[in-house]
Amino acid sequence: MAEWQTRPIGRTGVEVTTFGLGTATLGGNRVPISQDTAKAVVRAAWDSGVRYFDTAPFYGLGFSERRVGDALRAEDRAAWVLSTKVGRLLRPRSKTGPREDGWLTQMPFEVEYDYSHDGIMRSVEDSLQRLGLARI
Template sequence: MDLPPLGLGGAQLGNLYHAISAETAEATVRRAWDEGIRYFDTAPHYGLGLSERRLGAALSAYPRDEYLLSTKVGRVLRPHAAEPGERDDQGFDVPATYRRHWDFSRSGVVRSLEDSLVRLGVDHVDLVYVHDPDDHFTEAVSGAFPALLELRAQGVVRAIGVGMNQAPMPAEFVRRFDLDHVLMAGRYTLLDQSALDELLPLCLERGVGVVAGGVFNGGILATAEPGGMYDYAAAPAGLLRKAQRIAEICAWHGVQLPDAALALPGTHPAVHSVVLGAHDAGQVSVNVARAAAEIPAGLWHDLVDAGLLRAEAAVVSPGGTP
């Protein structure tokens, strides 16, 4: 399954960090469609199902066969008798009316997918990722992946994969299973190229498409002047200085830091798509414009020469940007 080069991530549709209105969420998806985006990614985790409900409602205005849709399994949502005013404790500004329960069993995968289809209001999704099995390796190997392989063979889903914020464990899953895609968050960026150690070469060798998420590393690379957040926590001082140095070299080339951050993952031949979230329609258009920015090959070479980018990064090959 070929994925478009740019997709819309659904975390912000689930009120990540702060609430947005239903109208804003709908307008965000509409703008993505108008800008030509045809790949949409979500998960039960995002806002305790709110992202799936909002995304499904917005996409109901468009023909189902004209876009690709992915969601994730691994967390089953169960109703919770919340106290008055109780809010979710995992970063989403939503009432705590459900609890997430880790479940990588076959029955958990089937239940999670069935629940997602109801929330999305569709009869199928195109791609299903096993979501964050960092502490559940054995269960994912024995339950989730065999279940998804079976569902793919039955034609229930078109493609399967794994979505994680690290690189070593996804590489192990690629070795063990016939996966279609890996959603890799934050591990091939201007500040972290650890996916070059094993994951990206392995995916390229085995024909597994990589979807890059977290290209701004949680915010530090999202603005022309580096922000203060890195991977959902305060950025260490040394990493902030490195980001500032990268921003300076970008400026020498007439490039904004977030434009370079967005461009880097797509220069590797294993990366098929980059997924970006947005909290409103305007941010969608900004992201699309950034994705179209031209990045001179000399920028990558200068970052390598300054010791700020690994020499084996694909962008250093002749030709620069794709």
């Protein structure tokens, strides 16, 4: 495993590796990606010393968060940092058929933008559930 340098995030006491893994593609952005490939990508990053992972509800409309959570859940939670985004709530999608937003996902959701206090709190709670984690 490589030893990546770390950098502090402001005065939070949290440090992240200088190289992280962004996981938009794990949500199937214009190119399908299997569960096995998604896990292998996260595993390769982990094995190379990456300890900062970034995801979002928007990436695959929840699919990326589920995959990242599945891949990292068994690792020591104190050993890695995860970030996600807020303000995009996922609502059941009424349309069927191909998506027009570029996501190749089986997740039956559409995005509702809500940057209010309640929307942000809901966004965090929903992400925790999709990730299967107790904290972000």
